[in-house]
Amino acid sequence: MAKLGVGVVGVGTMGRQHAYNLRHLIPEAQLIAVADTDIQRAKLVAAELEIAHYHNSVEAMAERKDVQAIVVVTPAKFHGAAMKVCAHAGKDIFCEKPFTLTVEEADEVLDLTQKAGVRVQVGHVRRYDPPNVRAKRRIEAGEIGDPVIFKSLARDPAPPPVSYMASGVNGMFFQDSTVHEFDLGRWLIDIDTALLNMKFSRGTLGAVENYMQSGYGYDIRTEIVGSKGTIITGYLQQTAEVVLTAAGARTDVVDHFLVRFADGYLHQMLDFVQTILADRAPKVDAFDGRQAVAVAAAAERSYREGCAVTVQNRTRTSRAA
Numbered sequence: 001m002a003k004l005g006v007g008v009v010g011v012g013t014m015g016r017q018h019a020y021n022l023r024h025l026i027p028e029a030q031l032i033a034v035a036d037t038d039i040q041r042a043k044l045v046a047a048e049l050e051i052a053h054y055h056n057s058v059e060a061m062a063e064r065k066d067v068q069a070i071v072v073v074t075p076a077k078f079h080g081a082a083m084k085v086c087a088h089a090g091k092d093i094f095c096e097k098p099f100t101l102t103v104e105e106a107d108e109v110l111d112l113t114q115k116a117g118v119r120v121q122v123g124h125v126r127r128y129d130p131p132n133v134r135a136k137r138r139i140e141a142g143e144i145g146d147p148v149i150f151k152s153l154a155r156d157p158a159p160p161p162v163s164y165m166a167s168g169v170n171g172m173f174f175q176d177s178t179v180h181e182f183d184l185g186r187w188l189i190d191i192d193t194a195l196l197n198m199k200f201s202r203g204t205l206g207a208v209e210n211y212m213q214s215g216y217g218y219d220i221r222t223e224i225v226g227s228k229g230t231i232i233t234g235y236l237q238q239t240a241e242v243v244l245t246a247a248g249a250r251t252d253v254v255d256h257f258l259v260r261f262a263d264g265y266l267h268q269m270l271d272f273v274q275t276i277l278a279d280r281a282p283k284v285d286a287f288d289g290r291q292a293v294a295v296a297a298a299a300e301r302s303y304r305e306g307c308a309v310t311v312q313n314r315t316r317t318s319r320a321a
């Protein structure tokens, strides 16, 4: 079987999971090396996954001849720079969301990767979450008629520490978290312009709730109301267990994104590997990543200025990067 040589750059919470999936669950991939500016972390993850190579930079990873594709999972501020290094080295790219932190950098990277002829897939995992995949198929088949309302809700159990937002290396609220909902809306409703509360270019109204302190668990739900029916995706209870005592009824609650989207993370990475091996264009590409960043930027401006903001839109020039 032809295998794709892959390297993972940034092996923190998310990168370690991607590296694990590539190493153990995707037979078409060969995890060659991991890299992290924290070299001890890179060494530890390499040992854990029983691979021989680890590095301290994306540059070192990009020099490897046996790596054809690089998975970028650094904090958001470094996504753009890392993708540029990969593009210059001719490596295909999987980049975690948000694609970049600003629309300007997103445009720059989109142009540069297209020019370099490398493929880019962006980690908008909701598109690979099985209930959302089925919802998309049903909408396309006309099962609920014309979508008229898109309603999405994302509640995290606890916010990241203040230092996470203040460090300047991660996205702020809209870029880091709500960007998932923005992309899901674009994908399910097939839109390119949004306002927040959103109004999609095809007329659908949208409302997105994103809350970081639910306290009770990781609660992600979406509703698409159509002219002929409604689809609701998402769930709160993780297992089928219900405990009944004199004190009442108790169930568990999904407690982490790595649990809730375990299938999505695996399916998206499998799709990335198969896409590159088959020389196809990624389904969630740099343009999609750029558009989600643009919606997040509009949301940020709308929040600061207290008025409706039109998304800085761009027209897709080609599907292949």
Ligand SMILES: NC(=O)c1ccc[n+]([C@@H]2O[C@H](COP(=O)([O-])OP(=O)(O)OC[C@H]3O[C@@H](n4cnc5c(N)ncnc54)[C@H](O)[C@@H]3O)[C@@H](O)[C@H]2O)c1
Residues within 6 Å of the ligand: 009, 010, 011, 012, 013, 014, 015, 035, 036, 037, 038, 041, 056, 057, 058, 073, 074, 075, 076, 078, 096, 097, 098, 123, 124, 125, 176, 257, 261
């Ligand atoms: N799709 C999802 O559901 C999801 C979930 C969590 C995180 N993410 C995204 O994944 C990315 C990483 O998030 P995380 O939670 O794993 O962060 P993290 O802080 O846990 O890990 C980041 C790692 O990158 C390393 N690093 C920092 N700068 C680097 C650089 N320039 N080059 C190489 N390594 C570098 C750090 O040392 C750290 O080990 C972010 O873009 C985040 O938005 C996506």
